[in-house]
Amino acid sequence: MTIYTNYTEIPKAAYNLVYLDPPWPYTSFGTAKLQYRTMTWEAIKCLPIQDIMAKECVLFMWITSPLAAQQYRVINHWIDTHKLTFQGEPFVWVKTRKDGNPLGATGPRPRLTKPLSERLVCLSNTGNKRPFPLANDATCQTVFETEDVWTQREGHSVKPAIFREKIVNLFKDSDQLKKIELFSRREVPGWDHFGDEVVCSPT
Numbered sequence: 001m002t003i004y005t006n007y008t009e010i011p012k013a014a015y016n017l018v019y020l021d022p023p024w025p026y027t028s029f030g031t032a033k034l035q036y037r038t039m040t041w042e043a044i045k046c047l048p049i050q051d052i053m054a055k056e057c058v059l060f061m062w063i064t065s066p067l068a069a070q071q072y073r074v075i076n077h078w079i080d081t082h083k084l085t086f087q088g089e090p091f092v093w094v095k096t097r098k099d100g101n102p103l104g105a106t107g108p109r110p111r112l113t114k115p116l117s118e119r120l121v122c123l124s125n126t127g128n129k130r131p132f133p134l135a136n137d138a139t140c141q142t143v144f145e146t147e148d149v150w151t152q153r154e155g156h157s158v159k160p161a162i163f164r165e166k167i168v169n170l171f172k173d174s175d176q177l178k179k180i181e182l183f184s185r186r187e188v189p190g191w192d193h194f195g196d197e198v199v200c201s202p203t
Contacts, residue, residue, distance in 0.1 A: 001187070004194045010052050010180070015192075016132065017174075018053060019167060020182035021062040021159055024071065045074045050082040054178065056131040059084070059123045060167055062159060068119075075121060087122035090170075091163055120163060133172040158185055 004010050023038040049059065063071040078084055094117050096102055124131055164181070168174045168190075175190070184193035 001189060002192045003184075003187070004192070005196050007047075007194060010192075010194055012051050013054055014178055015052050015180045016054050016057050016177040017167065017171075017179040018049070018057060018059040018182065019061075019164060019179070019191075020059070022047075022183055024064065024067055026067075041070060041074065045077050049078060050084075050125070052180065053082075053125055055125075057125050058087070058131055060090075061121050061123070062118055063121055064118050075123070078123065082125070084123040084125055085127055087124050089119045090122050091120040091166060093118045093120075093160065093163065118159075120167075132174075132177065134170060135172050161188075164188065164191075 022044050024044070025038045025040055053059070061075075063075075075086070079086060094102060168179070171177060178192075179190060180192040180194065181188065182194045184191075184195040185197055187193060
């Protein structure tokens with residue numbers, strides 16, 4: 001496992017699985033910029049994502065409901081620029097309270113909706129064919145249809161670890177796949193990491 005703080009240090013054409021939650025630019029209503037440094041839309045759009053993708057690679061990226069229109073512009077730019085294929089939204093995170101019930105909207109409402117659910121978008125660089133064998137055909141059907149995942153929140157913008165596990169469990173022999181998480185917040189065995197806020201596990 002390696003932790004990178006500079007994107008240019010990441011090995012080229014090295015990774016089969018790329019998992020990322022970009023620091024999207026929120027408006028003044030948002031709390032994201034109070035918690036960590038965000039990036040501009042142009043900076044995220046121009047991220048040379050293709051440089052680190054192996055010949056066969058699948059990318060999973062988080063998007064959030066209020067910014068979905070702008071985020072899909074970034075996705076479409078990557079599709080056109082890097083010759084990627086849109087593979088759908090395999091998972092949806094429905095945010096819940098501790099009792100397991102869906103979280104209700106609280107606080108100021110900057111728009112008609114509030115981000116009470118978030119989605120993972122899947123892109124690949126192998127066209128419509130499967131880049132790697134899936135664990136089983138039933139898993140394939142789950143992956144390419146939206147799935148609501150009910151789980152507990154783990155703090156502002158921190159995504160539940162179960163999603164990373166679900167991504168790994170999609171593929172047969174996933175331990176042989178080279179994996180990296182971009183804009184990572186915590187160290188995870190078996191993954192390389194890029195980010196300036198990675199919390200290392202005690203040794």
